[in-house]
Amino acid sequence: MRVLVPLVFLLAVLTACVGEGKACTLIATRTGVGVEVDPALRAATGTLELCWDNRCKTHDLGLRHGTDGFADVPDLPLTEMSATVRLAGAAGERLVEQSLLMTAAQTFPNGPDCGAGGPQQNLVVEASGAVRVR
Numbered sequence: 001m002r003v004l005v006p007l008v009f010l011l012a013v014l015t016a017c018v019g020e021g022k023a024c025t026l027i028a029t030r031t032g033v034g035v036e037v038d039p040a041l042r043a044a045t046g047t048l049e050l051c052w053d054n055r056c057k058t059h060d061l062g063l064r065h066g067t068d069g070f071a072d073v074p075d076l077p078l079t080e081m082s083a084t085v086r087l088a089g090a091a092g093e094r095l096v097e098q099s100l101l102m103t104a105a106q107t108f109p110n111g112p113d114c115g116a117g118g119p120q121q122n123l124v125v126e127a128s129g130a131v132r133v134r
Contacts, residue, residue: 024114029107031118032059032073035085036134039067040127041095043087048123052081063087076104076119085123085131098131 033050037043046061048071061069080103087096104119122134 022111022113024110027109027117029109029117029120030070030072031076032120033071033076033083033102033104034120034122035061035069035071035125036122037063037067037069037087037125038127039065041087041125041129042066042089043095043125044090046085046087049084049086050076050081051083052077052079056082074118076121078104078106078119083121083123083131085125087125096125096129096131098125098129100131100133102133 033048035046035048037046043063043066046063046069047058048061048069049056049058050071050073051057057073059071059073061071063069080101082099083102084099085096086094089095100123102121102123104121107117107120108114109117123131124134125131
């Protein structure tokens with residue numbers, strides 16, 4: 001009986017705490033930059049060069065169907081940086097080489113009450129070759 005009373009008390013306390021909080025899933029987000037390419041460009045490969053704090057690094061976009069890519073950038077900061085999108089066709093010909101300034105935004109895949117996910121930004125490459133932040 002002496003063991004049962006503390007166990008019942010502990011269970012009551014734990015149950016009360018769960019009721020006050022918000023239920024959050026374990027959904028995560030990828031940290032990096034997504035690039036959406038207009039299909040009219042017929043891009044086969046692509047890279048994204050990001051520069052901040054006096055250093056640059058080039059990331060493969062892994063284009064799927066020539067229209068959607070994502071550069072995983074684990075250390076993507078929430079500060080302004082230079083981004084250069086380079087796309088090539090199937091024969092290796094340069095289709096696009098455009099630079100712009102961008103700033104990643106913090107993501108909250110489960111809502112703001114459940115903590116932040118990784119920072120992301122999304123870029124769009126139009127049929128004209130112009131690149132813009134989505």
